[in-house]
Amino acid sequence: MPNRKITIEDIAQQANVSISTVSRVLRKSSGVAADKREAVLQAVSELDYRPNVFAQSLASGQSMTIGVITQNFGSPVYDGILQGILLGLEGTDYSSLFADGRWDKTIEQNALQAFVDRRVDGLIFVGGQLSESIMVEVGHKTPLILVARTIGSLAENCIHFDNFQAAYDLTRYLLDMGHRNIAHITAKMHYQETVSDVSQRYAGYAQALTDAGIPVDPQLVVEGNLMQQSGSLAVEMLLMAKRPFSAIFAANDQMAFGARLALYRRGIRVPDDISLVGFDDEIMAAFSIPPLTTVRQPSVEMGQAAAAAILDLIDGKPVANQIFRSKIIVRESVARLR
Amino acid sequence: MPNRKITIEDIAQQANVSISTVSRVLRKSSGVAADKREAVLQAVSELDYRPNVFAQSLASGQSMTIGVITQNFGSPVYDGILQGILLGLEGTDYSSLFADGRWDKTIEQNALQAFVDRRVDGLIFVGGQLSESIMVEVGHKTPLILVARTIGSLAENCIHFDNFQAAYDLTRYLLDMGHRNIAHITAKMHYQETVSDVSQRYAGYAQALTDAGIPVDPQLVVEGNLMQQSGSLAVEMLLMAKRPFSAIFAANDQMAFGARLALYRRGIRVPDDISLVGFDDEIMAAFSIPPLTTVRQPSVEMGQAAAAAILDLIDGKPVANQIFRSKIIVRESVARLR
């Protein structure tokens, strides 16, 4: 354990050099004579010296921390992204500050403020609903990466998943399996300035149907709120509408699980009576009864990409918008219609 | 947005006082004349002043951050705890630094080192496997709270869930429902110096059986690794052992889900043929087919308690070991044996 009191000065003495030399070898900045460098390193390890981060930050203006603002801590997809960020930052000199905006604009704003006050060197937003203008302003002062959120004027700083394509493919798969009447459980999004993931999924669904010459039946599209519970309700609504359908495409796995439960309660078999697909490939998708056909968001990879990108940004390197794709994961919740 | 350059000096001028006075009102330390205090506050808001955290920390020695080291980012129970910590810290002046030890001793050690270097004012471990001696040493220099981990010599600093009692109750419930041959899926723990949650669950299970006059049948106790997959394997092993059993108690929900899938594959009905209970009450437990009987770990509450405790500790107040209890959540995965 570092002895609380060892400063750069102590090791300067120990190594018979000046403190600037010490600082130099530690910061790996300009060149230092090999022997002196050795002496310094030696002293550092002997005294188990640990630089004072605050002093460093105060003097340099760099905090060596990157702030991460998520929403919805506990959501599998988001947590996967966070995990990826942590992974991507491992081994670097950066630490990460976390905050949970909980989809509340005020909380998010406060978290942002706290991070700005802490002079974070970079900022990663995982989702979020701060206005575009605020984000642009922030991005102007601090390296910024947005994951799972797209803002037109910050396109290069966005890392996201191609929801449209995946939803299109998924719907296409259902069509290929012979389904014509495909219900969709979507969700209402309130984030005006953001093109939401869920609405893109709806778009992919609608496009696939259209391309197949099947008009979208508004009666077969119901709204949930992304939680399991709402998936159950959605099924009830669908059933009440008396419109025949042979498959359900839920905009996320959680709602698919909710739908599954409602069907179970009604004694409707999956996939024998109704086929079901979700979105996200949460771990449970593989262990639901029956295992759920879905599509995986490479969340960990996206998190790692975000970490790499923010590091590049801090480094002054340019970054490019990254769009992740994925393939359908076929499991047993879909039956072929004869 | 704070103008990058406003220091305490600027507002001192603006308010016609010295910087020490400004510092005083900001730090709410010693008394300041009401009018001067007003003037300062006025200037602060007019200039939108934001104190430099590094300078504060450097001068005061306090970092106003608390470090959180978790394992297994993404696990519902742990994430719940993290969420609780974030919640409990909200509104305070503390921010939280996160790191994921991933159950790897080296990574955990590094994370700890990074936090110590950053002079965190408090440390919260969520799980972890650093040796007791290290933990004690750390606790000696920094306020420390352990969640979901118990260390004898740091008993007061531990916040945990009464796994034994819950497992006992759960087993008792199965017994009350008429089950006599109850299998248990546990997990092997390698953390020598820690009394693991899972082994306590096993102990509760064993004790309940013993109290009911039923000897524990080693053939009915199999080991998994807490992941879903291993729950499936466990069932296969159980089935192979040819020992009759009417119920399965999995040490966590994830393994219960895995078990459920294996049973499904075998065409064994739940609860008609076999009853099943899990542990943790993950969200999915309520939406599995059929909904799973389990017991909830109040993880968010534990996280909040941890946050409150660490703040008290920093404040110099004593804290007491907190043990959380919980009740069985009865759902449909258990049938009464006639």
Next chain:
DNA sequence: CTGTTAGCGCATTCAT
């Protein structure tokens, strides 16, 4: 290449 010096922005004695 290396030592000296001046801050970084603020908390805190110390006098007043």
Next chain:
DNA sequence: ATGAATGCGCTAACAG
């Protein structure tokens, strides 16, 4: 109660 003076530990010009 309040102002002036020190220093926290380090980085970054600045001279040699």
